[in-house]
Amino acid sequence: MTFHEFNFHKELLKGIKIAGFKEPSPIQKSVIPIIQNGEDLVAQAHTGTGKTAAFGLPIINKIANQEIERALVITPTRELATQVSDELYHLGRFTGIRTITVYGGVGYGRQIALINKGVQIVVATPGRLKDLYKKGKIDSFNPEIVVLDEADEMLDMGFLDEIQEIFEYIPQNRQTLLFSATIPEPIKALANEILSNPQFISVVGKDESTTNNIIKQQYYVIEESQRDKAIVKLLETEKIKKCIVFCRMKREVDRLTEYLQALGFNAKGIHGDLEQNDRDEIIKAYRRNEIQIMVATDVASRGLDVKQVTHVFNYHIPFDPQSYVHRIGRTGRAGKNGKAITLVSTDEFKELKRIQKEVGANMHLATIEVENSISEDKKDFSILEEKVREVEIDKLAIDFIDSMEDMDYHEFVERVVTLLLKDKSLSTIQIGYDRDTVNSMIDEYEDEQKVARKSNRLKKRR
Numbered sequence: 001m002t003f004h005e006f007n008f009h010k011e012l013l014k015g016i017k018i019a020g021f022k023e024p025s026p027i028q029k030s031v032i033p034i035i036q037n038g039e040d041l042v043a044q045a046h047t048g049t050g051k052t053a054a055f056g057l058p059i060i061n062k063i064a065n066q067e068i069e070r071a072l073v074i075t076p077t078r079e080l081a082t083q084v085s086d087e088l089y090h091l092g093r094f095t096g097i098r099t100i101t102v103y104g105g106v107g108y109g110r111q112i113a114l115i116n117k118g119v120q121i122v123v124a125t126p127g128r129l130k131d132l133y134k135k136g137k138i139d140s141f142n143p144e145i146v147v148l149d150e151a152d153e154m155l156d157m158g159f160l161d162e163i164q165e166i167f168e169y170i171p172q173n174r175q176t177l178l179f180s181a182t183i184p185e186p187i188k189a190l191a192n193e194i195l196s197n198p199q200f201i202s203v204v205g206k207d208e209s210t211t212n213n214i215i216k217q218q219y220y221v222i223e224e225s226q227r228d229k230a231i232v233k234l235l236e237t238e239k240i241k242k243c244i245v246f247c248r249m250k251r252e253v254d255r256l257t258e259y260l261q262a263l264g265f266n267a268k269g270i271h272g273d274l275e276q277n278d279r280d281e282i283i284k285a286y287r288r289n290e291i292q293i294m295v296a297t298d299v300a301s302r303g304l305d306v307k308q309v310t311h312v313f314n315y316h317i318p319f320d321p322q323s324y325v326h327r328i329g330r331t332g333r334a335g336k337n338g339k340a341i342t343l344v345s346t347d348e349f350k351e352l353k354r355i356q357k358e359v360g361a362n363m364h365l366a367t368i369e370v371e372n373s374i375s376e377d378k379k380d381f382s383i384l385e386e387k388v389r390e391v392e393i394d395k396l397a398i399d400f401i402d403s404m405e406d407m408d409y410h411e412f413v414e415r416v417v418t419l420l421l422k423d424k425s426l427s428t429i430q431i432g433y434d435r436d437t438v439n440s441m442i443d444e445y446e447d448e449q450k451v452a453r454k455s456n457r458l459k460k461r462r
Contacts, residue, residue, distance in 0.1 A: 001023055001029060002023055003024060006057070008057065009061050009064040009065055011064060011095045011096075012060055012064055012092060012095055015060075015093055015094050016091060018090075021053065024050075025050035025053075026049070027043065027050055027051050028050050028054045030203060031051075031054045031177075032057060032058050034201070035055060038175055039197075039199050040175060040196050040197060041177045041198055041200075041201065042178045042180075042183070042195065042201070043177070043178070043180075043200075043201045043202070044180055044183050044201070044203070045201075045202070045203045052083075053087070055073075055147050056087065056088045056092075059088075059147075060088065060095060060097055064097070068145060070118075070122070070141065071144065072121075072124065072143035073085075073088075073122070073123040074124055074146070074147065074149065074154075075124070075125060077125065078103040078104075078276065079279075080149070080150060082101050082123075084123050088123070097120050098121070099121040100121075100123070101124070102122055102123070102125070102128050102129060104128040105276045111132070112137045115132075115138045115141050116141070126163055127162060129166055142171050144173075144174055144175065145174065145175045145176075146167075146175070146176050147177045147178075148176075149179050151180035151187050152183070153326065155186050163190065164194075176194055176196070178191055181326075181329065182322070182325065214332045214337050215328055215331060215340050216338070217342075217363045218339070218341045218342070218365075219317075219352065219363050219366070220341070220342070220365075220366055220367065220368060220431065221344050221433045221441070222343055223346070226431050226432075230368055230431045231245065231256070233368050233431060234341060238311055239310070240292065240293075240311050241292075242286070242289065242310060242311075243293055243311035243312065243313060244295075244309060244330055245295045245296070245315055246298065246313065246314050246315060247295060247296070249297070250271040250272065253271045257269035257295045266293060267292070267295055268291045268294060268295070269294075269296065270283070270295070271297040271299055272299050279299075283306070286306060298326070298327070309331045309338065310331060310337075310339065311340075311341065312330050312331045312340045313340075313342075313343075314327060314343060315343060316343065317343070317352060318351070318355075320354075321355045321358040324342075327340070342363070349445045
């Protein structure tokens with residue numbers, strides 16, 4: 001199938017060709033005819049599957065053919081709004097389409113002026129859009145098509161109330177399209193409220209209702225003290241083109257970024273405390289391949305569409321299953337393979353089991369073998385020093401040293417260290433427990449959980 005079969009406007013087809021689109025993706029094949037027919041739609045599809053073009057192309061075509069005048073796209077984040085606006089502009093550049101991105105953190109004046117001048121497509125974040133409507137600044141903006149993009153992310157970010165309020169200002173005689181990677185109950189309820197007899201389309205396979213099956217998922221069970229060593233070794237050994245390392249806390253992003261930079265890695269950190277302009281510059285540099293490693297909080301997991309991200313690393317396992325889905329969705333995009341690697345401490349089995357159960361994630365246990373750098377670089381004695389400092393002094397050792405009084409003390413220490421350096425157990429250390437050990441740990445954890453649940457039941461009976 002080709003895009004010509006949709007009978008698109010010739011100037012739109014020119015934009016599609018220059019954009020490099022060869023044939024419609026599965027989501028595009030499914031939803032474009034529905035949108036062309038003017039029906040409401042609920043579409044379930046992962047980001048990176050071509051869904052911006054899936055709703056954008058028929059909207060641009062309707063504008064080019066003067067079937068409609070205006071459309072509104074609502075997205076959860078400024079970054080995603082900018083991406084969507086840019087893609088729609090490039091697809092429709094030859095049709096004369098005008099787009100504007102509306103978001104908070106900047107002045108109202110220019111946004112209001114451009115909307116009231118008659119731009120055809122407005123791409124907006126919920127907070128700023130609600131403010132503009134509420135203050136009566138864009139009363140003349142009456143879109144005939146409204147798109148909710150990444151609806152589940154808007155739910156996660158707490159925007160549902162704003163969305164419902166926005167729809168109070170939008171005319172009822174509209175076409176409404178809802179796109180979401182997952183369809184939890186609150187999204188179903190929202191769809192019932194704002195859509196009219198919608199068509200339901202899902203291009204998510206049976207085995208990938210929440211995670212993409214072209215993403216290889218691994219996890220390593222490690223000691224808490226091994227996180228930095230583990231991430232460094234993985235960054236050194238994986239064939240990475242571009243990656244994101246997700247952390248839970250902003251201060252963790254800053255510390256890990258500085259640590260990686262000190263080791264010579266091309267890394268930059270991004271989180272919500274950075275100025276928006278600084279975040280935009282980092283993302284642009286990341287897209288231009290000027291940055292290889294982005295260390296980020298979940299601010300980068302929502303709607304960020306960057307090509308050629310080969311790996312996603314979870315420095316800590318995320319707090320909830322949906323965050324895991326959004327994080328690993330930054331790789332394996334647009335039909336490309338990707339890899340998601342999660343570091344899990346023994347205290348995080350609860351979060352691991354929740355993700356495996358609720359997401360249905362096919363995560364494989366792995367281990368990391370780390371060569372001891374002492375044999376290659378005599379200046380780095382960190383592993384030996386760590387082992388020595390961890391040892392508790394045994395009384396037999398004291399007696400043994402006393403028995404060696406005929407040997408110079410310094411010479412004695414040198415001989416002992418030499419003996420240690422020749423010890424094969426120091427040649428490699430393993431980061432991450434093997435399968436048998438992990439299975440034993442998980443069994444122990446589950447036994448503890450059973451005991452705790454039984455105890456809670458008994459307490460309730462009393």
